Amino acid sequence: MLDDQLARLPDRPGVYLYKDAKGQIIYVGKASSLRSRVRSYFQDSRARDAKTDALVRQVRDLEYVVTDNELEALMLEANLVRRHRPRYNIILRDDKHYPFLRLTTNEPFPRLLVARRVKNDGATYYGPFYPATAMRETLRLTRQLFPLRTCSITIDGRLERPCIQYAIGRCNAPCTGWETEAGYARTVRDVQRFLEGKDEDLVLELTRRMEEAAAELKFERAGVLRDQIQSLKKVRERQKIISTDEIDQDVVGVVRQGSEACVELFFVRKGRLVGQEAFFFDKVAGASDGEILSAFLRQFYGKDVRPAPEILVSEDVPDGDLVTEWLSGLAGRRVLLAAPQRGGKREFVAMAEQNAAIALQNRLLARGNRQQVVQEDLRTALGLPGPPNRIEGYDISHVQGSEQVGALVVWENGEMKKDDYKRFRIKTVVGSDDFAALAEVLRRRFSRALEESGVLPDLVMIDGGRGQLTAGLKALADLGLDWLPVVALAKQREEVYRPDDVEPLLFDPTSPALQTLQKIRDEAHRFAVTYHKKLRTRRTIQSVLDAIPGVGPTIRTELLKTLGSARRVREASVAELAAVPKVTPKLAQRIHDHFHPAPGSSDSPREPEAVAERFDGEC
Numbered sequence: 001m002l003d004d005q006l007a008r009l010p011d012r013p014g015v016y017l018y019k020d021a022k023g024q025i026i027y028v029g030k031a032s033s034l035r036s037r038v039r040s041y042f043q044d045s046r047a048r049d050a051k052t053d054a055l056v057r058q059v060r061d062l063e064y065v066v067t068d069n070e071l072e073a074l075m076l077e078a079n080l081v082r083r084h085r086p087r088y089n090i091i092l093r094d095d096k097h098y099p100f101l102r103l104t105t106n107e108p109f110p111r112l113l114v115a116r117r118v119k120n121d122g123a124t125y126y127g128p129f130y131p132a133t134a135m136r137e138t139l140r141l142t143r144q145l146f147p148l149r150t151c152s153i154t155i156d157g158r159l160e161r162p163c164i165q166y167a168i169g170r171c172n173a174p175c176t177g178w179e180t181e182a183g184y185a186r187t188v189r190d191v192q193r194f195l196e197g198k199d200e201d202l203v204l205e206l207t208r209r210m211e212e213a214a215a216e217l218k219f220e221r222a223g224v225l226r227d228q229i230q231s232l233k234k235v236r237e238r239q240k241i242i243s244t245d246e247i248d249q250d251v252v253g254v255v256r257q258g259s260e261a262c263v264e265l266f267f268v269r270k271g272r273l274v275g276q277e278a279f280f281f282d283k284v285a286g287a288s289d290g291e292i293l294s295a296f297l298r299q300f301y302g303k304d305v306r307p308a309p310e311i312l313v314s315e316d317v318p319d320g321d322l323v324t325e326w327l328s329g330l331a332g333r334r335v336l337l338a339a340p341q342r343g344g345k346r347e348f349v350a351m352a353e354q355n356a357a358i359a360l361q362n363r364l365l366a367r368g369n370r371q372q373v374v375q376e377d378l379r380t381a382l383g384l385p386g387p388p389n390r391i392e393g394y395d396i397s398h399v400q401g402s403e404q405v406g407a408l409v410v411w412e413n414g415e416m417k418k419d420d421y422k423r424f425r426i427k428t429v430v431g432s433d434d435f436a437a438l439a440e441v442l443r444r445r446f447s448r449a450l451e452e453s454g455v456l457p458d459l460v461m462i463d464g465g466r467g468q469l470t471a472g473l474k475a476l477a478d479l480g481l482d483w484l485p486v487v488a489l490a491k492q493r494e495e496v497y498r499p500d501d502v503e504p505l506l507f508d509p510t511s512p513a514l515q516t517l518q519k520i521r522d523e524a525h526r527f528a529v530t531y532h533k534k535l536r537t538r539r540t541i542q543s544v545l546d547a548i549p550g551v552g553p554t555i556r557t558e559l560l561k562t563l564g565s566a567r568r569v570r571e572a573s574v575a576e577l578a579a580v581p582k583v584t585p586k587l588a589q590r591i592h593d594h595f596h597p598a599p600g601s602s603d604s605p606r607e608p609e610a611v612a613e614r615f616d617g618e619c
Helices: 002-007 034-040 050-058 070-084 132-145 181-195 199-215 219-238 289-300 320-331 343-382 434-451 466-478 512-546 553-563 566-571 574-578 585-595 608-613
Strands: 014-019 025-031 061-066 100-103 112-115 124-126 249-257 260-269 272-281 310-313 336-338 390-399 402-412 422-425 459-463 486-489 495-497
Touching: 002 061, 014 034, 014 070, 025 034, 025 050, 025 070, 034 061, 070 289, 070 320, 100 132, 100 181, 112 132, 132 181, 181 199, 199 219, 249 289, 249 343, 260 289, 260 343, 272 289, 272 343, 289 310, 289 320, 310 343, 320 336, 343 512, 390 434, 390 512, 402 434, 402 512, 422 434, 422 512, 434 466, 459 466, 459 512, 466 486, 486 512, 553 566, 566 585, 574 585
Parallel strands: 249 310, 310 336, 390 459, 459 486
Antiparallel strands: 014 025, 014 061, 100 112, 100 124, 249 260, 260 272, 390 402, 402 422, 486 495
16 A cells, blocks of 8 residues: 555655554655655665664555645645644644733724734734743833733723722823823833833933923923833843844754753844743654754744744754745745854854753753652662663543543653553453453553563553452463562552552652652543543444434444534534535435424434533543
């Protein structure tokens, strides 16, 4: 099948998606020629590296999307990586959205609000802010310095009296007409200059107004202006000047240690360092510094972040011209992407690299120290032969014996290793029998590990009490694995059961060992319940659809396949249902009427979500 797909690849630019045996997307890439690029992975003459070899061994299927040019492919690749987070792509782990400040200049009397996304709504956006605390400090200072309204009422100047914001000097009450629209507009211009970093011009303007007020004997007004000037000067003092040129730059430095990397980003505005942030990558073994930087630029600036006119990086970026063109499109102006080799700009980049090295070292040390404490605590408390580097947690979930599932989660070297999670649909157990279901899960997992010489854990942890522990020990003994350490963690009193102890262990609630076991237990429970709910909801919607005359297994499959989910089937219009293959307009109307009965009808179907909400717990 894969050979046929490779033979049919077009010689066009586009994006390709590799899938494993389970149909999961494990890698997304772009190409100027899909035919040449994708085929190169499977040629014996290609340069060998461990990461690509591991990727190729897992590829069982591929999809591709043809684009008009390579720039479109770059943009599509960034979106797909962010959406699917494939295992073999370089992923920015700190993939959160940073806040903006939104000045509603599309209103007669603008307000300053917090926004998570930039929209094309006529308002003016400032940011993003790194970290988010910088946004809160800027918002607090802006409202302290400038009397902008915070209410959302319509301003017509007819209110009889102002709110408390006027009494505390935070608003000049345009709602009452005491401040004119022209006066408010002047305050808005001051806010814009402040947020744009034009502090120097603003200080000069405020100084002029203060002197005018003093000359007119308006000393109270002059005092307010004086306080604003002093606050602005304090803000400027906190910002480190790193360039005498008043330029806007983003300075990016990368360092790596082993399979982990850190990118430090400096935000230089008007020659001042106004913010900095460290971003971390893992699983970057085999990737060059340039590839890490390229992944960072595409993922970071792909989140509504406006690039500075000049971006300085520590290494040349692959496809630099293409990335530059994309950044320029985002900014709406020309963006220069450069890797300086000498001079002042190289010193800026070196400063970013030094900060990245410190941040990465601190991260590794903090994680390593905590990991050692946890492992030693577990080894001592549980009497293990050595520190447990890998712990596997197991749990069973069902409702009165229906849709029984098992879950396996993995804790390795101090972190949850989600790539090794597994879920099991119970096949041999009829009715509600947690012990038998657990035994089946353990047999299936460890039989396969023995057959394939797979990795074995240093500790097996079961969610449950003495009964679950006994069932687990017997299943492992049948496989000749009775030497594996096994414990069970009961929910009620957080008791830890061990094979040779008559009484369970009770840990100190603050113990790192107990907290780690609880984390693994809770994650196994979450993973099992999530899978169980998915199967139950699927079964419920299928049974509901089967109750509709004219809907059989084939049409039911087409509905779910085309519309994507049970929720979409229920919410779809008649036209959307009629667009599904094999669904006639008459049948589409019947399905729609089934889920949307006339008011007062007793034929309203019970919704899957309502059913699911009644069984949030595990049985």
